[in-house]
Structures are given as structure tokens and as C-alpha cells.
Amino acid sequence: MKLNEIAKNLGLKCDSNIEITALNSLLDANENQLTFFENKKYLHDLAKTKAAAVFIREEFVKELPSNTIALVCEEPYLTLAYASKFFAPKIVEEEGSECVIGNNTKILPNVYLGKNSSIGSNCTIMSGVYIGDNVTIGDNVTIYANVSVYRDCKIGSDCIIHAGTVIGSDGFGFAHTKDGQYIKIYQNGNVIIGNRVEIGANTAIDRAVFKSTIIEDGVIIDNLVHIAHNCRIGHGSILVAQVGLSGSTILNEYVVMGGQSGTSGHLEIAPFTTIAARGGVTKSITTPKKQWAGFPLFEHKEWLKLQGKIARLLKK
Amino acid sequence: MKLNEIAKNLGLKCDSNIEITALNSLLDANENQLTFFENKKYLHDLAKTKAAAVFIREEFVKELPSNTIALVCEEPYLTLAYASKFFAPKIVEEEGSECVIGNNTKILPNVYLGKNSSIGSNCTIMSGVYIGDNVTIGDNVTIYANVSVYRDCKIGSDCIIHAGTVIGSDGFGFAHTKDGQYIKIYQNGNVIIGNRVEIGANTAIDRAVFKSTIIEDGVIIDNLVHIAHNCRIGHGSILVAQVGLSGSTILNEYVVMGGQSGTSGHLEIAPFTTIAARGGVTKSITTPKKQWAGFPLFEHKEWLKLQGKIARLLKK
Amino acid sequence: MKLNEIAKNLGLKCDSNIEITALNSLLDANENQLTFFENKKYLHDLAKTKAAAVFIREEFVKELPSNTIALVCEEPYLTLAYASKFFAPKIVEEEGSECVIGNNTKILPNVYLGKNSSIGSNCTIMSGVYIGDNVTIGDNVTIYANVSVYRDCKIGSDCIIHAGTVIGSDGFGFAHTKDGQYIKIYQNGNVIIGNRVEIGANTAIDRAVFKSTIIEDGVIIDNLVHIAHNCRIGHGSILVAQVGLSGSTILNEYVVMGGQSGTSGHLEIAPFTTIAARGGVTKSITTPKKQWAGFPLFEHKEWLKLQGKIARLLKK
Numbered sequence: 001m002k003l004n005e006i007a008k009n010l011g012l013k014c015d016s017n018i019e020i021t022a023l024n025s026l027l028d029a030n031e032n033q034l035t036f037f038e039n040k041k042y043l044h045d046l047a048k049t050k051a052a053a054v055f056i057r058e059e060f061v062k063e064l065p066s067n068t069i070a071l072v073c074e075e076p077y078l079t080l081a082y083a084s085k086f087f088a089p090k091i092v093e094e095e096g097s098e099c100v101i102g103n104n105t106k107i108l109p110n111v112y113l114g115k116n117s118s119i120g121s122n123c124t125i126m127s128g129v130y131i132g133d134n135v136t137i138g139d140n141v142t143i144y145a146n147v148s149v150y151r152d153c154k155i156g157s158d159c160i161i162h163a164g165t166v167i168g169s170d171g172f173g174f175a176h177t178k179d180g181q182y183i184k185i186y187q188n189g190n191v192i193i194g195n196r197v198e199i200g201a202n203t204a205i206d207r208a209v210f211k212s213t214i215i216e217d218g219v220i221i222d223n224l225v226h227i228a229h230n231c232r233i234g235h236g237s238i239l240v241a242q243v244g245l246s247g248s249t250i251l252n253e254y255v256v257m258g259g260q261s262g263t264s265g266h267l268e269i270a271p272f273t274t275i276a277a278r279g280g281v282t283k284s285i286t287t288p289k290k291q292w293a294g295f296p297l298f299e300h301k302e303w304l305k306l307q308g309k310i311a312r313l314l315k316k
Numbered sequence: 317m318k319l320n321e322i323a324k325n326l327g328l329k330c331d332s333n334i335e336i337t338a339l340n341s342l343l344d345a346n347e348n349q350l351t352f353f354e355n356k357k358y359l360h361d362l363a364k365t366k367a368a369a370v371f372i373r374e375e376f377v378k379e380l381p382s383n384t385i386a387l388v389c390e391e392p393y394l395t396l397a398y399a400s401k402f403f404a405p406k407i408v409e410e411e412g413s414e415c416v417i418g419n420n421t422k423i424l425p426n427v428y429l430g431k432n433s434s435i436g437s438n439c440t441i442m443s444g445v446y447i448g449d450n451v452t453i454g455d456n457v458t459i460y461a462n463v464s465v466y467r468d469c470k471i472g473s474d475c476i477i478h479a480g481t482v483i484g485s486d487g488f489g490f491a492h493t494k495d496g497q498y499i500k501i502y503q504n505g506n507v508i509i510g511n512r513v514e515i516g517a518n519t520a521i522d523r524a525v526f527k528s529t530i531i532e533d534g535v536i537i538d539n540l541v542h543i544a545h546n547c548r549i550g551h552g553s554i555l556v557a558q559v560g561l562s563g564s565t566i567l568n569e570y571v572v573m574g575g576q577s578g579t580s581g582h583l584e585i586a587p588f589t590t591i592a593a594r595g596g597v598t599k600s601i602t603t604p605k606k607q608w609a610g611f612p613l614f615e616h617k618e619w620l621k622l623q624g625k626i627a628r629l630l631k632k
Numbered sequence: 633m634k635l636n637e638i639a640k641n642l643g644l645k646c647d648s649n650i651e652i653t654a655l656n657s658l659l660d661a662n663e664n665q666l667t668f669f670e671n672k673k674y675l676h677d678l679a680k681t682k683a684a685a686v687f688i689r690e691e692f693v694k695e696l697p698s699n700t701i702a703l704v705c706e707e708p709y710l711t712l713a714y715a716s717k718f719f720a721p722k723i724v725e726e727e728g729s730e731c732v733i734g735n736n737t738k739i740l741p742n743v744y745l746g747k748n749s750s751i752g753s754n755c756t757i758m759s760g761v762y763i764g765d766n767v768t769i770g771d772n773v774t775i776y777a778n779v780s781v782y783r784d785c786k787i788g789s790d791c792i793i794h795a796g797t798v799i800g801s802d803g804f805g806f807a808h809t810k811d812g813q814y815i816k817i818y819q820n821g822n823v824i825i826g827n828r829v830e831i832g833a834n835t836a837i838d839r840a841v842f843k844s845t846i847i848e849d850g851v852i853i854d855n856l857v858h859i860a861h862n863c864r865i866g867h868g869s870i871l872v873a874q875v876g877l878s879g880s881t882i883l884n885e886y887v888v889m890g891g892q893s894g895t896s897g898h899l900e901i902a903p904f905t906t907i908a909a910r911g912g913v914t915k916s917i918t919t920p921k922k923q924w925a926g927f928p929l930f931e932h933k934e935w936l937k938l939q940g941k942i943a944r945l946l947k948k
Contacts, residue, residue, distance in 0.1 A: 092442070106724065112426065130444055166518055170514075172539075201780075314938050497850065518796065520833040522855070578909065
């Protein structure tokens, strides 16, 4: 879509007819992508952006790099939300090639296979599975009954996905208008799952708003886990049942999240960290190989000590 | 069903042949409905009931309004449970008209469409979706794969429902006999969802025991959320992933429930309240626009202060 | 499979050609089964084992009963993981008899019925349900849309299973190699559900690694509950929404687990125990009929007192 067309649709001014291929974040956008600047906290990212154009308030235009075009507006994030719809792919493709299916792959009845998708060799796809358009699945993958894989997602080889799990549902992203209406930010990214990943039953992994939610090789995920948009789960990490990860959480390799633990968004957890069951992580953890517990979070040893002291209150 | 027939089936005495159309609560029951009185706490509701009849213990009959018939029994709640079965609709209708489908609505393969249901215009219903009998769905609605919508539920326009979500499953309602058997209270209500509602993946919204579980316009619900029977979610409210609401919780407009937060049943939360992640609400919140956290719940500022004091215990 | 064949496949030495029918735990294995010994804590179980053979480290061979054969290896648990694959049944049977269906049982369209399975009389199986191979279902059972029942599971009579629930998914069992790869322990057990059990929507019940995960008669389970492998839920127990039970948790009869409560694994809870909402059980509870709350767990009265004292900290 041409930039001037986008601007016109949003009631903004812009002459440039550069072709915009996608929306993206300040730091990730390239010279054919459009981004937004809302929060002053990211001022020094703004200076570094390579985006073709940016939704921005008048007052910050002077901070823009010289080769990035300003699309001046009052509410950049809200404007982004409106623009995200222009880049949303079709919900269901009507045209395209039939799904390619590898040797010895067994597809049970009542499976939906989208357009332009492919499934490797030696896979089993059980009844009730939905494979959206433009999905790629590797070899030796078992997908149990009633799993839903949304369009554009990618699954590696040697994976097992248990029944009822959803991969690629929309991330939870909304802007709001001054009169309190929520405007959906279309989630135009996808989910990429590596090799040797096992995912339990009735888990939900949201697609990215831009780019990809990533589950790296060798990750193990239990039942009823929630993974929000744009998370990255480092290889060898383990997520026990009912864990909830907020948006853009990064787990480095071999992180263990105990049952019912969770994270706030936009934080990073160092390699080989263990979070005990119910632990609630609200800040990044930078030192590797430590064990944490509680909410608020303490080092596990400290948490045990603290619980001892709290229990002693009872006797006072 | 005639009242004397109901009484006879339950081994109770009653001569009236008034037609009873439904069960309902003390305050909501009308002159063709049957209710029950179990808990003294509701004595002044009993005085106000407009019900045709009430399951009631002998000792409280004198408190009844003159135009309400007493069905005297030893265990009114248990008796209600037995009676609820008489009013349960068929699990699956065999007769009725075919589902009406609006213009430009796309129904993918392997979708079940119940009798006497209707789907509006410009909708997409993906593979594996189950639409029960007597369901109404508005215009511009997208229902992703493997969603189940139970009979009698209503969904407005401009809604998005993500894969694997269940709407209208039975609420958790049981009476028990003296020897410890649970008797199901048939959940004969429904779920009503307004306009511009988005619901995430693998969420579960239970139907009401009587009347309706209500999700008002503009509500946004994330993945793996539990909404129990007879909740009412006020317009513009936001429920983040893994929230759990107990039965008959009322959220007024623009309430935000953070991830993994929850409520006890039968309480009401004032407009524009924010509950932080993991917050546990056990009493009604009557002052609007406040922020709360923790379990037990404190005002957010107080909770932060308290956590500071608790942390200081460690150093003692 | 012959024991010497198993040994050969794993690079171990063994002459015996005794037929091994299954893997099992130290105490449960019989004279045709193979077990493992990894943890010294179970030394006195080792002395009592009736297993045909055991994966064991050299140093403990002397502790073995005389009629049990040692399969000496460096990493018994890891070796068991490799061996578990030899005993995994087919993911989908291609041969076998068609599912037997009782009188007055209604099967809606788009249902998958596995080989050698049977469904009793007066059942309703809704659209999108997956019934794997060798599944047995009793009489008067209603299974709502998009439920998945994995192979070999058994469901009694008079049960209701709500939409989206998964029964028999793999338990979360993995050994790891020295270089950090996870090796799946194939979950070759099943789930057995008794009579008069009701299970809510989008719940997940894992199959046992050996033997059975058991849900006894009259149990009621709400929405979005996680029950890990090898749990046993005693009759009349109630699990409220979003409860999570870790592996091998035993609930005796009439235990009530409040919403969002959970347990660590390998523990037992006494009859008629009540765990309040959010309670976290980390040790066995041996005295019946008590009420508990909090995490760490306290007797409910004590927990309330403690919360009062904690709140008072704020005023200091």
C-alpha cells in the first residue's frame, strides 16, 4: 500500500508514494515499513529508526532521522491501530494451491487444510484439526484432535501438539479512543515453533502483532499455558501447567517456569533461571542460574526465610 | 408444566394447576415461575417475591406473600435441583427450521449448525465450530476454529471469538443429598454477548442457571478466562488472560481485571475499577475508579507499601 | 517384547528372554514388567519389588531381590525414557473392529470414532468429538462438542463432559541427557473416569505414565482445570475452576479444591479436606475434615488471623 494512500485513509497529510509493506516497531521497522512513536521513553529508539515513516506528534518531528517521513497525528498509537487493519491478511484465502502433504503422513477425517500450506513426512494430523492458510509443518509431527493452527504459523519437525491447543490466535492489543472505545490492533505477525517442541492440551499461543512469537527448539510446554504475543521462549525452556506469560516476555535458554507462575510483559529472564510454582515475575532477571519464588518475587532461599518469619507473626 | 404435576413428581402436595414456565430466583421470578427459599438471609426477598410458588420449609410459610403458593419440603434447594431437570430443554433438537445464514457469510466445512438458529451477514464461521440450537449471531462476526456455542446463546454484531472457546457450558451448580450425592441443578439459562466483543482462545463462559450470563458491548476478554454462571460483565471491561470469575460476579462498566486475578461469587465491582494481576476480590468494591492488588486485596498503593514492610521483615 | 531385545536396543547386557509386557513403578511392577531405580530415597521399595527386571546403577545391584534381573546402566531414569518408546501403542490404529454403539445413542456429524471402542446406550456425542481407539464409554453419557478422548481411556455411566475438554493427553514426563536434551517418557497409561462424573469446559486430564489417572464416582470438575498424570481424585471430590493438580496427587473422598488452588506432586490429601480458593498444597494433609488456605498453606482460621496481623504491619 502506498504511504500517501494510507495517510489519506486516515485523514493525514503525506505526499510520498513509497510502497509500505508492513507495520513494525521503531527499532525493527525497515525502509519499507511504517512505525509509530507514542512514549517519550523510547526517544533514543526514535533517533535510530530506519522506518520509511512514523506516526508521530508534531512536537517530536524534530527528533526524527532525516530519511524517515513524519505522519503527524494527535494520537499515534490509536492511528497505528486504525492503520493495522489495512495490513491484515484475509481471514480465509479462497484461492491458492492445495496443501502439500509429505510421504507417510496420515490425515484423519474432518481436518481442514488451508491454502498454500505444507505438512512434512511421517506426520499424524488427527480429526478436527484446523490448519490455516500458508502454514508450514515439518516432519514427524503429531497434532492431536481439535488443535487450531492459525494462518501463517510455522511448526518445525519432531513436534507433538496435544488436543485443543490453539496456535496463532490474536494477541491482546487495543488502542482506545477518547470516548472509551477500543480499536483493535490487527495482529499481523505469526507464531514460529522450532524442532522437538512438545505442547500440552488446551494451551494458547498468540501470534505476534508484528513479526513473530517464537518457541525455540526443545521447549516443553504443559497444559493450559498462556503465551501472549511477541514472547520468545528460549531453547530447552520448560513451562509447567497454567503458566501465563504477558506480551513480549523473553525467556532465555533453559528457563523453568513452575505451575501457575507468570510474568508481566516486556521483560527478559536470564538463562537457566527457575521460577517456582506461583512465582510472579515483574522485572527482568539478569543473573543466570538462580531460583526465584513468590509474588512479589524473591530468591527462593530468601522467600523460604521470609515465609518462616511471616509464620512467626502468628505466634506474637 | 402444571404446578400440581411438578409437585406430584417430587412427592409434594399441591392442588393448583397453574402453568409454570420456568424456575427463577426469589426476586426475579414472575407469576408463572417457581422459586425456592433456603437461606434466612433472604427473608426480606421472600416477602417481596412475585413467584407463583416457592419451595419452602414449613416454618417459613407464614412469611409468604398471599398470592404465592407454598410447596412445602424439607430441603428446598435440593428439591429445586430435582425440579430443574423438568425444565431442561433437549440437548439436541431434532426438529425445527434450518439455520438462517445472512449475505456474504462464509461457513467453512465441518461446521455444525443447530435448528432454529441464525447467523447474520458478513460473518466467517471456521471449521469445527459448533453452533447449537436456537442460537442467534449478528453481523460481521468471526468465529475461529473449534469454538463451541451451546444452545440458546446470543452473540451480537462485530464480535471476534478465538479458537477453542466455549460459550454456554453449564454453570457449576449442585445440591447435595444427606448421603453425599450431588444432584445437578440444570442450567436452563443462556449467555448473551453484546456488540464489539472480542474473546480470546480457550476461554469458557458458562450459561446462567436462570436467565442470562451477560457480556455487554465492547468487552475484551483474553485467553483461558473462566466466567461462571450468571456473571454480568459491564461494557468496556477488560479481562486479561487466566482471570477467573465466580458465579454471579457483577463487573460494572470499564472494570479491568489483570492476568490471573479472580473473584469470589455474588459480589459487585464499581465502574472503572482496576484489579492488578493476581488480585483476589472477595468483597464488593463500591467506590469507583480505584486500583487494587493482592490477595487479600488492598488498594494498590497500600499493597505496595505493605510489600515493602514485609520485605523488611527479612532483614530483622 | 523380550528383555534381551530391550537390553540390546539400549546397548545394555542381558541374556534373559523373558517377555516384558509393560513398564511400571518399583512397587507396582509385576513379574512380567520392567522398572527403574534412580533415587536412593526408594531403597526400601527396591527391596520389595516384584519386577522382572530393573534399570539400575551398578552400586545398587546388591540391594535387589533375588528374582529380579538387573539391567545395569549409568542413568536409569534416562534409560527408562528411551525404553518407554518401545511400549508406546500406535497413535492411531488402522485395523480393528468398528465402534460399538448402544441403543438410543445419538452421534452428531463430524465425530471420529476409533477402532475397538464402545459407547453405551442413551448417550449423546456432539459434533467435533474425537473418541480414540479402544475407548469405553458407559450409558447415559453426554459429551459436548469438540471434546477429545485419547485412546485407551474409560468413562463410566451418567457422566457429562463439557465442550473442549481433553481426556488422556500425555502427562508431562521427560528425562534429560547430560547435554540438556529432553527425552520423552512415553505415557502408556490411561485415564479411568467413574460414574456420575461431570467435567466442565476446556479442562485437561492427562493419562498416566504407567497404569491410570483415576477420577472416581461422583466427582465434579469445573472449567479449565488441570489434572496431571497419575492423579487419583476420590469420590465426591469437587474441583472448582482453574485448579491445577501436579502429578500423582491423591485426593481422598470428598475433598474440595477452591478456584485457582493447586498442589505440588506426589502428595495425598485426607478425606473431607477443604482447600480455599488460591490455596497451594505442598505437603500431604493427613488429618481429615480440616479447612486450609493460603500459599504457603495454613489452617483457614490461622490464615485469617495471619492476614489480620499482616494488615496491621501497614499501620506501623
